[in-house]
Amino acid sequence: MTASRHPYLFATLGDAAAHLPDELARTLETTLASLQAESAHKGVTLLSCLQAIREVDAADGQPLPVHGRSQSQRWAVARIDRATAGLTQLLELLHAIERVRVDGDACQQVGDHVREGLLLACRGLAEYVDVQLQSA
Incomplete structure (x- = not known):
């Protein structure tokens, strides 16, 4: 299981997500993705912030350039x-x-x-x- 296959699960659980059975990981990822889609129009969400943090943010909260x-x-x-x-x-x-x-x-x-x-x-x-x- 990789972060790219389950980005919301990894944003929520970090490396611990790799220890989940694949079927459970898929189910959780689907659920988290649907929650994210539902709340996307509301602005900043917990999952979006967690995902941004996992995507390498600097001290100012902005992603580091590649x-x-x-x-x-x-x-x-x-x-x-x-x-x-x-x-x-x-x-x-x-x-x-x-x-x-x-x-x-x-x-x-x-x-x-x-x-x-x-x-x-x-x-x-x-x-x-x-x-x-x-x-x-």
Whole structure:
């Protein structure tokens, strides 16, 4: 079973869809496709968003251009883009927390455990970006 044969099922279940019996997968795909067709005139739907996400969207939610990249390279680049966007947001938050710690009121400060948690999240995202760069 491939994502191209069952796009709505893969958009909903991801790789777990590959473990379904083929007959069940076909039935679910037909059902999901009919639901999608019924709600297509209503605008943005959950299934359309899930499918777009699986189609390699960047941090801004837009699909990455192909530019001669394979699907796996596009996935890696999209993961890098999203991880660096998250890392930037965490670092901006840490910067603001530090300014409040130095110059702000005590009631506005966060505890050491919050700062350490944010630093660990930044480290984890930076390490993840490194791993994705190796695969891209």
